[in-house]
Amino acid sequence: MIRSLSRTALTLDIVGAALLFIVFTPISVVFYAPNPSELAAPAVAALVVSSILLFGGVSIGRLSPALALMAAWAGAILQMLAGFGPLPVDVAILMVLYATSAWGSRTVLWWGFGSVIVGGFIATIYIVVVNGLVLNAASGWNAISTGTLLLILSILALGFAWVCGLLWRVVLRARRTRSAQLQAESLAAEEQERVRIARDMHDVVAHSLAVVIAQADGARYAAAVKPEMATEALVTIAQTARGALSDVRLLLTQLRHRQGDGPQPTLADLETLFAQVRQAGIEPRITVDPTPPGEPPGAIQLAVYRILQEALTNSIRHGDGAVDVHLAWLPDRVEIQVRNTVASGPSQPSGGHGLIGMRERAQLVGGSLQAEREGAQFVVRAVLPIGEGA
Known part of the structure; x- marks a missing residue:
């Protein structure tokens, strides 16, 4: 009334x-x-x-x-x-x-x-x-x-x-x-921004922390037998921590401005990523067949890097030291497969933030990702479209 x-x-x-x-x-x-x-x-x-x-x-x-x-x-x-x-x-x-x-x-x-x-x-x-x-x-x-x-x-x-x-x-x-x-629309944009922040924080920090933890555990056991190995581990920890600090500063810069204002990882940074994994005691067996037919789009390069980073981080945490990485750069898509043997003990988690982040990375560029356990191995498969122009 x-x-x-x-x-x-x-x-x-x-x-x-x-x-x-x-x-x-x-x-x-x-x-x-x-x-x-x-x-x-x-x-x-x-x-x-x-x-x-x-x-x-x-x-x-x-x-x-x-x-x-x-x-x-x-x-x-x-x-x-x-x-x-x-x-x-x-x-x-x-x-x-x-x-x-x-x-x-x-x-x-x-x-x-x-x-x-x-x-x-x-x-x-x-x-x-x-x-x-x-x-x-x-x-x-x-x-x-x-x-x-x-x-x-x-x-x-x-x-x-x-x-x-x-x-x-x-x-x-x-x-x-x-x-x-x-x-x-504003609420949806805010939710997407929160998801992006969580995904980027996980991608940037989790990998470096996994390497630091692995090196610290190795240095503790090696200190009594081979002090020089402990020293090398400490050097690796320092380098990884500095890199993580730089990544966090870059992420904070992007959060204050816009996503993508600063430089993003590309395929050229994969070798550095593999080197960090080797320093953590994991020797990845890498296969690239066929090779990229040209310069892939920046969004695809970023998605490939982040997916591999998270998959390798999981192999450090839950694997037994062996991981196979296969990249197939086809004319219209790139196929990613990361396979590692799961160490004995608790089974590989299937619903953590890392797996969610990988799926979101693939979906953002129009692709798809599956992560599942197959027997004693945990397999991550992703297909990302790149178009004929790539």
């Missing part, structure tokens, strides 16, 4: 309705009788009260269209009971009908439409019976045609205000729909 409306809007509506009352009420008295002294005091009082009801409905048209419609009906009925025909103050009825279709609920909307039809008939009958407009016509045919025309004009006048409000209702709904769409 009562809509949410700001205090400023309600104040403007009340002030506007009051100004209209001050302007149209005296005009209506003068318009009805050029000599106001001929009007009886009760008739003038009834007109004033009717005008108050009508413009009172206008003042709360946006706040409560239902109450505004009731006030308009009460004012119109009082005006007819007082013997007044159509007056300038009746413009308030049009404004209330506009409010019912623009801001009213579905029920109030159709009550407003019903008021258009019923009000048109009542206004026509009132003019015919009380004012005697049609009865004064020269013939019965003229009376019928004049009454019909009057009915059509009354419904059109009232209906025009209702239709205008309905059009504004459609505009408001379109705005709300657009606002909701923009909000949903």
Whole structure:
């Protein structure tokens, strides 16, 4: 019954309705009788009260269209009971009908439409019976045609205000729909950004930490037997940590600006990646057949690097020291396969952040990825489209 409306809007509506009352009420008295002294005091009082009801409905048209419609009906009925025909103050009825279709609920909307039809008939009958407009016509045919025309004009006048409000209702709904769409798109973009941050943090940090942990474990056992191996392990740990720190700084730079502002890993960085894996005690057996027919797109190179990085990181964590890497650069796609034997103990996890990140990397470039255990081995397979132009 009562809509949410700001205090400023309600104040403007009340002030506007009051100004209209001050302007149209005296005009209506003068318009009805050029000599106001001929009007009886009760008739003038009834007109004033009717005008108050009508413009009172206008003042709360946006706040409560239902109450505004009731006030308009009460004012119109009082005006007819007082013997007044159509007056300038009746413009308030049009404004209330506009409010019912623009801001009213579905029920109030159709009550407003019903008021258009019923009000048109009542206004026509009132003019015919009380004012005697049609009865004064020269013939019965003229009376019928004049009454019909009057009915059509009354419904059109009232209906025009209702239709205008309905059009504004459609505009408001379109705005709300657009606002909701923009909000949903904003939320989706934020969610994608959170996923990207999580994926990049995992890709950048997890691999380096896996190498550092493997080297630290090896150095602890080798320190008592071969101190020089422990020293080499510490050197590798320092180099890997510095590289990880550089990658994290680069990632933070990208997060402050845009993804891709800084340099991204390419196929030329794969040898460095394989060297880090070897330093962690894993000797990858690498096969590239066929070789790239040209320079693959940067997005494909980044996806290949990140997928291999995560797959090799998993082999360091869960493998037994052997991993096979196969790359097939076909004219329209690149096929990736990483196969490592799972060490004895807990089985290879199948739903961690790393596997999710690999699948997302493949999906971002229109490809697909599968990671599953086959007997004693864990296999990662990915197919990434590169197009004929690559």
